[in-house]
Amino acid sequence: MKISRRDFIKIGAKGLLAGVAFSSVPFLLQGLVKNSSRAIAADGGGLERHNWGFICDNEKCIGCGRCVVACKKENKVPWEPEFNRTWVERYIITEDEKIYVDSPNAGRDGFQDFPPKLDVPESEVWKSFFVPKLCNQCHRPPCVTVCPVGATYQTHDGVVLIDQDHCIGCRYCIQACPYGARFFLPELGVVDKCTWCYHRINRGLIPACVEVCPVGARIFGDLNDPAGTLKTTLAQKRFYVLKPELGTEPKVSYIGFEKGVY
Amino acid sequence: MTGFIFPNEGVIEWDLLIVIYPYITGLVAGAFVVSSLYHVFGLTRLKPVARFSLITALAFLLVTPLPLVVHLGRPERALEMFLTPNLTSAMSAFGYIWFFYLIILVAEVWLVFRPDIVRYASSSEGTRKTVYTALALGMNTLTEESLTVDRRLIKVLSFIGIPVAFLLHGYVGFIFGAVKANPWWSTPLMPIIFLLSAIVSGIALLIVVYLIVTRLRRAEVEHRCFHFMALWLGGFLTVGVVLEGLEVFSMLYEQEESWQIISQLLTQRIAFTYFGIQFVLGSLLPLLLLAATALFKMEERFKTGLAFLSSVLVLIGVFAMRWNVVIGGQLISKSLRGFTSYAPPLWGLNGIVVASIILLLPFIVLAVLIYFIPPWQEEIKPPERRGLGYRASGLR
Numbered sequence: 324m325k326i327s328r329r330d331f332i333k334i335g336a337k338g339l340l341a342g343v344a345f346s347s348v349p350f351l352l353q354g355l356v357k358n359s360s361r362a363i364a365a366d367g368g369g370l371e372r373h374n375w376g377f378i379c380d381n382e383k384c385i386g387c388g389r390c391v392v393a394c395k396k397e398n399k400v401p402w403e404p405e406f407n408r409t410w411v412e413r414y415i416i417t418e419d420e421k422i423y424v425d426s427p428n429a430g431r432d433g434f435q436d437f438p439p440k441l442d443v444p445e446s447e448v449w450k451s452f453f454v455p456k457l458c459n460q461c462h463r464p465p466c467v468t469v470c471p472v473g474a475t476y477q478t479h480d481g482v483v484l485i486d487q488d489h490c491i492g493c494r495y496c497i498q499a500c501p502y503g504a505r506f507f508l509p510e511l512g513v514v515d516k517c518t519w520c521y522h523r524i525n526r527g528l529i530p531a532c533v534e535v536c537p538v539g540a541r542i543f544g545d546l547n548d549p550a551g552t553l554k555t556t557l558a559q560k561r562f563y564v565l566k567p568e569l570g571t572e573p574k575v576s577y578i579g580f581e582k583g584v585y
Numbered sequence: 586m587t588g589f590i591f592p593n594e595g596v597i598e599w600d601l602l603i604v605i606y607p608y609i610t611g612l613v614a615g616a617f618v619v620s621s622l623y624h625v626f627g628l629t630r631l632k633p634v635a636r637f638s639l640i641t642a643l644a645f646l647l648v649t650p651l652p653l654v655v656h657l658g659r660p661e662r663a664l665e666m667f668l669t670p671n672l673t674s675a676m677s678a679f680g681y682i683w684f685f686y687l688i689i690l691v692a693e694v695w696l697v698f699r700p701d702i703v704r705y706a707s708s709s710e711g712t713r714k715t716v717y718t719a720l721a722l723g724m725n726t727l728t729e730e731s732l733t734v735d736r737r738l739i740k741v742l743s744f745i746g747i748p749v750a751f752l753l754h755g756y757v758g759f760i761f762g763a764v765k766a767n768p769w770w771s772t773p774l775m776p777i778i779f780l781l782s783a784i785v786s787g788i789a790l791l792i793v794v795y796l797i798v799t800r801l802r803r804a805e806v807e808h809r810c811f812h813f814m815a816l817w818l819g820g821f822l823t824v825g826v827v828l829e830g831l832e833v834f835s836m837l838y839e840q841e842e843s844w845q846i847i848s849q850l851l852t853q854r855i856a857f858t859y860f861g862i863q864f865v866l867g868s869l870l871p872l873l874l875l876a877a878t879a880l881f882k883m884e885e886r887f888k889t890g891l892a893f894l895s896s897v898l899v900l901i902g903v904f905a906m907r908w909n910v911v912i913g914g915q916l917i918s919k920s921l922r923g924f925t926s927y928a929p930p931l932w933g934l935n936g937i938v939v940a941s942i943i944l945l946l947p948f949i950v951l952a953v954l955i956y957f958i959p960p961w962q963e964e965i966k967p968p969e970r971r972g973l974g975y976r977a978s979g980l981r
């Protein structure tokens with residue numbers, strides 16, 4: 324059979340189209356199945372019943388670092404200070420309103436053995452406070468937007484999770500998170516971050532860091548529950564979120580916020 | 586590390602490999618633009634390099650995914666980009682755009698070189714004959730009519746190719762420009778700046794490689810074509826420099842919260858690679874040299890030498906630009922209070938050695954392509970079977 328070039332190109336193009344269409348069938352089916360089965364929370368009912376929220380109270384935090392340790396143990400986060408799902412920062416503001424920040428070992432070992440190596444004479448310190456940090460579970464998470472394979476996703480109860488069996492380790496999400504909440508696990512070749520202990524909250528428990536905080540500086544709860552501690556605390560206090568100008572709509576609210584805290 | 590950085594920020598995640606990735610795609614886009622200037626816009630002065638620029642683009646395009654895949658934490662899952670793309674991610678488009686562009690480029694190369702391939706197929710023997718016959722895909726007619734169809738298709742393909750080449754590279758700029766978390770990256774100018782530097786680097790590359798290969802072949806340099814390329818280089822370079830300057834100037838002028846840390850980045854952290862290499866050595870100096878070649882009367886050899894030198898400088902400058910964007914942006918802590926530091930390791934997957942090998946690969950691919958389908962048009966003979974060396978170019 325003799326085919327002209329024109330025919331050849333035509334046949335080729337058709338073949339290509341058919342191939343693409345055919346090979347996408349399994350994914351379409353998969354997608355249908357996935358979308359049709361509703362995720363069920365452990366306490367019964369759909370996930371969307373809850374809308375989890377978090378409060379960090381800078382006025383209460385004493386910088387003991389127990390939350391950092393508890394998180395590392397609970398979530399098998401590497402012990403080294405470069406890997407953190409949560410950490411604590413210390414802010415020192417001097418009389419002349421200069422701001423110094425540090426977080427020795429991410430606050431894991433507390434701060435008492437760490438006089439600030441910041442060249443600030445004690446007499447000049449005007450005020451000082453601690454700020455606990457963790458993933459904000461942004462309502463509009465940029466990390467989810469940029470993940471090329473959808474390994475980072477948002478659950479119906481408003482938590483951002485990573486499917487580590489799917490993550491390809493491109494680390495775009497680390498660049499996109501404005502809060503430094505994400506880190507790369509070199510051993511696994513994938514990214515990790517705080518999940519608000521999703522495995523616990525799904526079973527009616529509270530996150531490990533909230534559980535161990537001796538002064539109640541961390542409050543976890545359901546934004547849909549008007550009588551819950553979270554909502555009532557938010558009703559009584561002035562609060563603020565980190566970098567609101569970026570439009571990420573963080574769900575960690577800070578009480579005792581101060582200018583210069585990012 | 587200086588000042589305060591978030592505890593998780595101690596490591597630079599997008600390292601040397603991600604610096605060379607936009608460098609390579611830029612060269613692809615630039616080389617393709619040169620071939621399109623001839624094929625679409627009919628700038629006949631570029632004819633001597635039109636075919637050459639096309640296979641140069643192909644050689645570099647083939648290597649483009651390599652640094653990305655090597656950089657992945659889970660390279661074995663790379664294909665997930667095709668299978669489960671998250672369409673809101675700029676990065677997920679890479680695979681598709683790359684693939685689409687590859688098809689266009691391969692088709693165009695094939696059409697452009699088909700007459701040669703058919704001729705080789707009929708005049709060579711043994712395995713070579715088999716190779717060329719296979720490459721001809723059974724389209725052996727070389728009538729005037731069929732060649733006209735070819736030419737029309739080539740024109741269409743280069744026409745589609747331009748936006749796709751721009752997409753391939755402009756989108757790389759978008760990957761950075763769309764990261765609102767990073768004040769040094771986040772600007773809508775980024776894709777355009779990347780595009781212009783891409784075109785600039787592509788033309789510079791062609792000038793450099795063209796001159797070297799021509800010398801190796803002991804052929805005559807086509808001066809008209811050569812200086813025409815240099816002229817275009819100067820033009821695009823000027824626009825590029827102005828845009829890059831504008832970007833920083835508007836940051837300075839607006840004095841947003843982040844300016845303080847950015848000015849520290851520029852004056853302390855990357856001062857040498859930014860002002861020293863990217864601006865003075867890689868932009869201003871070549872601009873002056875190119876202007877000199879255009880304005881003053883000088884010996885042809887000298888003129889060629891200066892244009893060559895400018896192109897080498899431009900290539901270095903554009904590399905520095907990629908470095909300053911990719912690494913510079915990550916040096917800034919998102920706490921806006923301090924800097925990480927980075928020096929690429931020599932060994933290891935993300936070290937200097939591997940990166941250099943990846944950067945060298947396209948040249949090897951190019952040599953192979955030149956060997957099988959010599960792009961020079963002075964004479965079209967089947968390449969003789971000789972050892973490597975300059976004769977491998979298949980001529981003389």
Ligand code: SF4
Pocket residue numbers: 457458459460461464465466467483499500501502503504505516571
């Ligand atoms: S804080 Fe960072 S990691 Fe967490 S949801 Fe927001 S962008 Fe994503």
Ligand code: SF4
Pocket residue numbers: 469470471472473474475485489490491492493494495496497513514
């Ligand atoms: S590193 Fe993993 S989770 Fe993050 S963007 Fe890449 S694939 Fe998604």
